[in-house]
Amino acid sequence: MENYKNDRMLEIFFRALRGESISIKKLAEEYKVSAKSISRDISGIQRFLSEHRELMQNAELTYSYKEKSYILNSDEFLKNKELFALVKVILGSRCFSKEEILTIIEKLKKFTTIHDKKQFENLIRKEVYHYHEVKSDCKSVIDNLWRIIQAIEEKRTITITYYKMNRDEVKHKIKPTSIMFSEYYFYLIAYKAEDTEYKPIYFRIDRISAITEHRENFQLERKYDFDEGDLREKN
Numbered sequence: 295m296e297n298y299k300n301d302r303m304l305e306i307f308f309r310a311l312r313g314e315s316i317s318i319k320k321l322a323e324e325y326k327v328s329a330k331s332i333s334r335d336i337s338g339i340q341r342f343l344s345e346h347r348e349l350m351q352n353a354e355l356t357y358s359y360k361e362k363s364y365i366l367n368s369d370e371f372l373k374n375k376e377l378f379a380l381v382k383v384i385l386g387s388r389c390f391s392k393e394e395i396l397t398i399i400e401k402l403k404k405f406t407t408i409h410d411k412k413q414f415e416n417l418i419r420k421e422v423y424h425y426h427e428v429k430s431d432c433k434s435v436i437d438n439l440w441r442i443i444q445a446i447e448e449k450r451t452i453t454i455t456y457y458k459m460n461r462d463e464v465k466h467k468i469k470p471t472s473i474m475f476s477e478y479y480f481y482l483i484a485y486k487a488e489d490t491e492y493k494p495i496y497f498r499i500d501r502i503s504a505i506t507e508h509r510e511n512f513q514l515e516r517k518y519d520f521d522e523g524d525l526r527e528k529n
Contacts, residue, residue, distance in 0.1 A: 302327075303335040310339070310355060313404055313411060315363035336364055374410045377402060378417055385421055388428050388478050389500065394436055395425060428478045430500040431457045435480065438499050439473065441507070442482055446470045449511045451487055455504035456497055463503070466495075469512045471519060473499070485518070492518045 302325055310316050316336065322329045340355050347353075353368035381399060384390070390398070399418065403411050432438050445452050453467045468484040471494070475481070480499040485492055492514075 299331075299335070303338050306332075306335050307339050307342075310364070310366040313366075313406070315358070315361050315365055316355070317363040320363075374406065374414050374417070377406055377410075377414055381418055382421070385425055387475070388426065389435055389475075389480060391427050391430070391434070392422075392425055394434065395422065395427075428500070431503050432500055435500050438502055438505065439480060441505050442470055442473065442499065445505075445507060446472065449513060451508045451510045451512055453506040453508065454482075454497065454502045457501040457503065466497070467508075468495075468497075469514070471514065485514075487512075 306316060318329050318332045321332045343350050343353050343355060351369050353366055355364050355366050358365050451469055453465055455465050457463055467487040469487055470482055470484045472483040473480060482497045482499050483494050485494060
């Protein structure tokens with residue numbers, strides 16, 4: 295019985311973390327227990343949050359008379375103005391598919407309060423409806439980005455299958471060094487694997503249709519470990 299109570303309290307806590315409003319009456323009916331039992335669970339959660347304020351980023355489970363339920367509030371939650379600005383930047387980039395955009399927005403909404411979430415959804419609905427991504431030759435720009443980032447971190451040589459501007463498909467074995475974003479597109483900055491002159495080349499990541507990771511690693515002198523610079527050669 296004690297384990298069941300603890301499990302129920304944890305479930306209620308995680309539901310609050312997901313942004314659900316915690317109604318004593320509804321939860322009592324759902325769990326088939328008394329309203330007093332749910333009230334004790336809520337008191338236990340509030341006590342835990344109070345005793346671990348630093349760990350839980352000053353989160354509080356407070357009662358909303360408007361919602362007639364308890365809602366979790368935290369210093370770590372995004373304000374609507376912050377969330378709206380962030381989403382506008384993501385939408386304005388137009389570099390991700392609509393499916394990827396919707397997934398990102400749904401995850402970001404979890405970092406706001408239940409009240410702000412409703413307002414945010416109203417603010418952003420038209421923005422998302424009119425969103426049009428730029429055309430891409432890869433299945434997922436996000437997946438490409440992540441695989442390339444890992445290759446850069448591990449200093450691992452890769453081979454990319456790439457569509458040039460004239461739509462010819464070519465393969466390049468390269469040493470990936472950095473990523474930048476400009477005007478709707480992510481660019482990979484790299485050196486050809488056999489290049490001894492270290493002349494950087496830029497590849498649009500959305501044009502990379504396949505990536506093969508090799509076991510061989512590479513090392514670069516600090517002056518060639520690309521951070522920033524002008525576009526010197528572009529495919």
